[in-house]
Amino acid sequence: MTRSRAVSLRWRERLVLRIIDGLSAAYLGFRTPVNEEAFRTLGIGGYMRWSGTTGKVMKLLAERLGEAESQFVIGFAGLWLGCGYCGAGHIHAGNLIYFRDHGALTPLDDATLRELYDSTDDDAVARLRELLAAPEYARLLALVTRLYELRAGAPAAGEDDGALGLGLACWDWVTECTIVVGLGRSPSRPSRRSRPWRRIGRSSSATPRPGIDTSSLPPLRKRDAPLIATRREDAHGETSVARSARRAAPDRAAPPLRTKSTPLGRDRRLGRSSRAAATNDGRAEAPDQPRSRARRPSIASSQCWPSKSTTASPCGRCGRSRQRRLTLTPSGWERGR
Amino acid sequence: MPTTPYTIDRPDAPPPVVRVELRGSLNDAHQEAILASITGIIQDAPTTVVIGLSALGTYDPGLRAFLLELQRTVRGHQGRTVYVADRPRLRGLALWVVHMSEDPQAKIVSNMPAALEWLRITDERIDSAATRTLGGLARLSGRGGAR
Numbered sequence: 001m002t003r004s005r006a007v008s009l010r011w012r013e014r015l016v017l018r019i020i021d022g023l024s025a026a027y028l029g030f031r032t033p034v035n036e037e038a039f040r041t042l043g044i045g046g047y048m049r050w051s052g053t054t055g056k057v058m059k060l061l062a063e064r065l066g067e068a069e070s071q072f073v074i075g076f077a078g079l080w081l082g083c084g085y086c087g088a089g090h091i092h093a094g095n096l097i098y099f100r101d102h103g104a105l106t107p108l109d110d111a112t113l114r115e116l117y118d119s120t121d122d123d124a125v126a127r128l129r130e131l132l133a134a135p136e137y138a139r140l141l142a143l144v145t146r147l148y149e150l151r152a153g154a155p156a157a158g159e160d161d162g163a164l165g166l167g168l169a170c171w172d173w174v175t176e177c178t179i180v181v182g183l184g185r186s187p188s189r190p191s192r193r194s195r196p197w198r199r200i201g202r203s204s205s206a207t208p209r210p211g212i213d214t215s216s217l218p219p220l221r222k223r224d225a226p227l228i229a230t231r232r233e234d235a236h237g238e239t240s241v242a243r244s245a246r247r248a249a250p251d252r253a254a255p256p257l258r259t260k261s262t263p264l265g266r267d268r269r270l271g272r273s274s275r276a277a278a279t280n281d282g283r284a285e286a287p288d289q290p291r292s293r294a295r296r297p298s299i300a301s302s303q304c305w306p307s308k309s310t311t312a313s314p315c316g317r318c319g320r321s322r323q324r325r326l327t328l329t330p331s332g333w334e335r336g337r
Numbered sequence: 338m339p340t341t342p343y344t345i346d347r348p349d350a351p352p353p354v355v356r357v358e359l360r361g362s363l364n365d366a367h368q369e370a371i372l373a374s375i376t377g378i379i380q381d382a383p384t385t386v387v388i389g390l391s392a393l394g395t396y397d398p399g400l401r402a403f404l405l406e407l408q409r410t411v412r413g414h415q416g417r418t419v420y421v422a423d424r425p426r427l428r429g430l431a432l433w434v435v436h437m438s439e440d441p442q443a444k445i446v447s448n449m450p451a452a453l454e455w456l457r458i459t460d461e462r463i464d465s466a467a468t469r470t471l472g473g474l475a476r477l478s479g480r481g482g483a484r
Binding site for chain 2: 004050053057080081082083087116117118151152162163165166170172176180
């Protein structure tokens with residue numbers, strides 16, 4: 001601990017905290033409730049080191065273990081330490097990614113997490129073996145049970161043990177601050193106005209993945225979706241899933257694009273606020289028409305706009321350049337491919 | 338079968354380790370008795386206190402406040418604390434206590450062998466976690482860790 005909790009935040013710490021909270025609200029859709037405690041415990045420099053390292057660890061684990069698996073591993077590392085905030089949040093995130101990739105959720109739901117939270121380690125492992133007995137969960141089960149073994153003191157030996165050990169060590173560090181809100185608390189509900197929130201809501205509720213029958217599955221509730229956006233939009237505002245569905249069934253319309261905004265509420269390409277820029281009325285401004293601050297262009301599902309990006313690629317429908325966009329993934333913001 | 342919801346074991350020979358086992362809800366008299374016993378032991382020399390929580394069914398805010406007071410007392414006498422808990426809910430309680438008491442040397446483990454292992458070294462909890470994280474990151478990524 002680099003500073004005393006008893007000392008109130010200094011003015012510059014409060015200033016940086018407000019900036020980071022604002023960025024969290026814009027990019028993630030909510031203010032991370034642990035930031036203040038992290039500043040109080042670690043100071044500004046310690047917080048930057050703490051959060052920066054955590055981001056790198058998450059990215060590395062996603063590369064080594066897989067996107068969904070890394071979230072489950074991190075979730076169980078936090079849950080083991082008694083942090084309900086980390087445990088529930090990352091396991092829900094893992095479920096969401098698993099749903100995207102496989103069209104189904106794992107059995108690790110809220111009730112199961114509560115049960116595991118109150119179980120001894122031996123009972124928890126036995127219960128996980130029971131829940132994840134199906135062959136499709138073999139990899140997940142192997143990782144999670146190995147996590148419990150490493151926590152119990154088993155020496156690292158296996159192929160994935162390095163990554164698992166890194167996740168455990170990192171979350172030893174992370175939960176030092178998150179435990180203040182994580183002792184019996186579930187993750188914050190993302191803001192309805194956040195971009196990731198809208199993307200999840202659109203893509204998961206309206207357009208099931210082609211080729212996968214999800215009719216028998218319970219609907220993915222919006223409140224189960226933490227802060228992971230995984231869908232890319234093209235210049236038409238159409239998600240990759242919606243595009244696939246349209247190609248598979250051309251007569252089926254893509255879900256309407258209701259609003260459009262970029263992180264921080266600013267359209268970076270156009271350099272102006274985009275909250276009011278997108279409508280779905282089909283009355284769009286011509287792409288080459290001069291734009292002004294007073295009149296913002298409408299972006300409808302049948303229209304493109306010129307791209308200034310050097311990474312743009314031509315649109316398959318109209319031939320105009322298509323903007324690649326930032327996508328929020330568990331390991332951070334990434335450029336769309 | 339002991340009648341009190343706790344036991345305090347103090348080995349006669351060094352190293353100075355006191356083991357406190359909590360088994361149920363503690364009333365005010367129990368809490369005062371434990372504090373008095375521990376204070377009496379640790380005021381002579383820095384002592385390690387191993388607090389077993391695994392036998393607790395659940396806990397209430399009163400127990401949380403008591404553990405915080407106990408932790409601050411031990412730390413005030415340059416003592417060291419290790420919490421042993423086999424369930425996440427209890428480990429969360431212990432982590433909250435050591436965090437709020439700002440004791441960097443306290444540790445939460447799941448079994449006694451891990452507790453003895455922690456007592457063998459003199460690391461601080463947060464520094465140890467940061468060092469292991471940065472080392473593991475550097476090893477796996479093949480370059481330096483965080484800035």
